[in-house]
Amino acid sequence: MTPRYTRHKRTTLAVATAVAAGALLSTGLTTSASAQVPTGAATLAAAPTDLTAAARTSLIQQAQAGVTETAQSIGLGAQEKLVVKDVVKDVDGTVHTRYERTYAGLPVLGGDLIVHTSKAGRTEGVTKAVKAAIKVASLTAKVTPAKAEKQAVGLAKDAGSAASAADQAPRKVIWAGNGTPVLAYETVVGGLQDDGTPNQLHVITDAATGKKLFEYQGIENATGTGKTLYSGTVSLTTTLSGSTYQLYDTTRGGHKTYNLAHKTSGTGTLFTDADNVWGTGTASSSTTDQTAAADAAYGAQETWDFYKATFGRSGIKNNGVGAYSRVHYGSNYVNAFWDDSCFCMTYGDGSGNNHPLTALDVAGHEMSHGVTSNTAGLNYSGESGGLNEATSDIFGTGVEFYANNASDKGDYLIGEKIDINGDGTPLRYMDKPSKDGGSADYWSSSVGNKDVHYSSGVANHFFYLLSEGSGAKTINGVSYNSPTYNGSAVTGIGRDKALQIWYKALTTYMTSTTNYKAARTATLNAASALYGSTSAEYKAVGAAWTAVNVS
Template identity: 65%
Template sequence: MSRYTPRVTMAALAATTALLVTGIPVIASASPSAPQTVAAQQAAVANRAALIADAGQQSASIAQSLGLGSQEKLVVKDVIADANGTKHFRYERTYAGLPVLGGDMIVHQTAGGVIKGVDKASNAQLVNINTTPALAAPKAQAAALAAESGAALDTAPRLVVYAANGTPTLAWETVVSGKESDGTPSKLHVVTDAKTGAVLFKNEGINTGTGTGVFVGQVTIGTTLSGSTYQMKDTTRGGGYTTNMNNGTSGNGTLYTKSTDVWGNGSASNSESAAVDAHYGVGMTWDFYKNTFNRNGIRNDGVGAYSRVHYDSNYTNAFWDDACFCMTYGDGSGNTHPLTEIDVAGHEMSHGVTAATANLNYSGESGGLNEATSDIMGTMVEFYANNPKDNPDYLIGELIDLNGNGTPLRYMDQPSKDGQSADYWSSTVGNKDVHYSSGVANHFFYLLAEGSGAKTINGVNYNSPTSNGSTLTGIGRDKAAQIWYRALSTYMTSTTNYAAARTATINAANDLYGAGGVEATAVANTWAAVNVGSVVSNSPTVTNPGSQTTQVNTAASLQIKASGGTGALTYSATGLPTGLSINASTGLISGTATATGTYNVTVTAKDTAAKTGSASFTWTVNTGGGGGCTGTQLLGNPGFETGTAAPWTATAGVVDNSASQAAHGGSWKAWLNGYGSAHTDSLSQTVSIPAGCKATLSFWLHIDTAETGTTQYDKLTVSANGTALKTYSNVDAATGYTQRSIDLSAYAGQSVTIKFNGVEDSSLQTSFVIDDTAVTTS
């Protein structure tokens, strides 16, 4: 992995109120915290604007460091800044001024400005693309209209480069409009080859979901007093408002206003009641994202979306349209069951969050992940609101009864119970409608949050199976939601599929809860339980200290190091030399060896789940006198766990504990290079090797590279007193760590400087990661 707003006037603030509305009219009082709330929103907007400006200023240099061509430009879409100063720049890409579909990427940068990694929607290289179309725009328009029966032109063709799948191709993107079978408006983006006219890709621009009617009960919503008239407009949440479509299908609708600050009566026959439901749901969704993820509105720009209720007649659906930045709700069958349940608002607004972050394509596996994100976050909004009239659960659309038999639309614990959704991934799951391919991710989230098997939550019975028969415990819905949001906002791109979603969520868990920790292991094994990837072990791993030599009747000390596992580790050992013992809590072997001989030692670490890991080595106890060698380990801070380099001498930033590259043992390691540009890093330490001793340098090495082929572009040289002993390169890259050993016996009786020197060329990163070093004498 590489290292790499609108203003609100004070007059409006003074008129902002919070009120009670439902079947029991209650007069609401003004909110005293409104000015402070809006001021905080404005500060957040200003901070985000500064981050975006910074990303824009760096875009050219970042493009160069990533090896992009002179025709390619990066355009900032969003920025996320972590508490430790790490920044995540989300860019769109252009080629010769043309938008690149599938060109989006996230660049991860340390607080020091070093690129630590890049996640791309496509790894295709944009070179030598002919930007002159063989087919003119009118022919592209005709091809797009022919691809969708009954459609009309919505947006004229624009020339793009399509790079989301295979070889980058010059293409036309045309938006055609129409209606789905249930009356939902359609805005279909049709991408056609600019040379042949063939349809390359189709992506629906309208995201749909479902909900229930007037069930929120007595709630508080935000309104604004304008003159002597109250408006259903909430200036404390970005100015979001609610309008009445009066069963029409065009326009923005009419803003709800009245002379009193009491709205609705709890009946669907009162048009204000559905508006109250929608407005309340928007407020709960805003608060959920703000208080859970510190997200300042859907686009994180402090701007609230608006809601349109009473759309069309007998319309039994709801949808998000990013073009109008709005949510729309139908009134259901007979215009008596408005689809304005809390989790519907959460679902629809979350489509907007997805559009503002990963912008997952609304087709194939990416479309399933898009829909699942809205189901997941809509469910979490429902748990956040904890409204007594809408019991929080893992059922989607449970109060609507569109099936006519009291069953929900979707089940997160076992999606196949709806008759069409997928419980587990298969190679054909992307062929399903996105509402049903979403079942894989919905099932994953439920299992990650709650675990497998039968259980009752909030009075609702669940029984969640696994594809591999595994038993899962769950890490809790709050951690699961943090992991999903982090993956969505920081690692997923427009083309992310289920395999990539597994990687994204593991990375997110590593960031949030520690690399290789319980949560990251749970994420990996939960994906395996829905047939995405394999089970990983979370058993402890013991670092082998290598062969040991001690003189009889002398004190010995050896610290055993282990990592992984669940909870605190306990240590045990068999075969220790007479007089030595191991501390069960710390893993320190100490004592005085009282009997000569060669001992076969096995040390074991055990976690709180009774999982174990072991390492075996020999320990020789020699007789004293005669100029024999006392076996010992000479390097200071061998595993870098002090968090600083000393007594090593290192280039700045080499000793590192970031999650981007995992340590072999503990949390710290030495990370040389990985910049993707001309760079040299070094790490050295001087030790004295006693005369008469054999000496061995050992270290664990992981090499990660973006280079390909068999040419050695980037090199790591290991030297002693300036003499090269061994060279490794990008050609030696491999998954995980490998222990390396070099004989230093020739330097007995001398002071020797051990040096690791990494040299990287001008493009494509190679990382040399070193941990758990030792110079052992015997």
């Protein structure tokens, strides 16, 4: 799939996958920036606990040791096996274990599931990406791997890739993403897309007929003093090595910020400085410019802190390990993207190489793709792709409000600082998505045919209504006027509660193939677990979905 950032241009942002106190370390001086903790937050029984890396690893190991018994207890077939992907433990002791599935040794794409277990160890429910039994008539392919590869390379070339072969030989899989499991090939083709974004096109080919079943893009369009372009003067956690400061944050999983100097591959060079003052507050086309790096480092630390303070999540994978950021990618590259394969965030410098896409909500948006990839794994196509994009908009917005930065106040506008359109308008509007000229305000049977950055409008609109309610209002100086499909008046429950509901739904109830109808169920399950099935919050979730025509 080719990503877009506006109805005229292309990108992964659409414009398109760590917190300890500062300390004096033996390797140098490290200090931390201040964090804003949401006020009025209460510990909820169904909220996730803050697991240490060791505790999380132990839970995963325990679950993996019992996969055979688990598979039997939930009724899987003799040829099916489970592989633990992630685990979430709630305050009340409930454990949600996310599994990938194999069949006769082959990966089952779209076969992921979550087992919900009580504190006492009882299985209380299972959430599956596909309800059908995993079974195929034959494991012998009628189509050759070469034919599958040719198809995938051709599709990648259509997206701008110059690659003449797949990154590796097509692998046999069971494709269950469309509901009926079939034997298939998965082929991954690299190179670059036609806008310069790295290509990681996954193509699923029916091994019996050669028909393309699915395709998705694996690239998802991320105390010194930082003089940033978008967020003013901020504090940045840095490390002193000898007499040189490094843009290296050891308090947040070891996040580093690198300079690609207009290259499109490699890690780049770690930013260093003599006086621990980074950037000038203005953009420059110079490849040594530190301003974009200051914005990127600030975005990474605020995103880490947001997830830690709001959900108790330690980093994108929840394992205490930080990603890294790269700035000055390519030349005149109007894009930013998260890449799971390098576990890194990358920013282009925009038109003229002096409009970097390093704004705070962009950083939060892109790095949230990493969170989605390591939790629900929402397929980046159709309605699940729209939910994937909306999740990044939702949490990117959460990061912006959390940072409480006077130069970039929290709002329900996406990409308003980077001025992609050139007229001061934002990239997307959450209160009324259609104001961007392409996004959907409400669900319809054709919404899944839209580009994922436009189909995301339904979930963005839902989140705004759930948070703030319908009608006209002004928040942080920005005027909103959110309509509803059925003309109903929706009363919001507040952004903090809406975020908790979306996060719990994503991490414990959504799967790779979740569509809008299933997202309604997932968020209702989350609201019920957090606040009760008779609560005002539960009722508000239902009302907000109805207001965007999802029932």
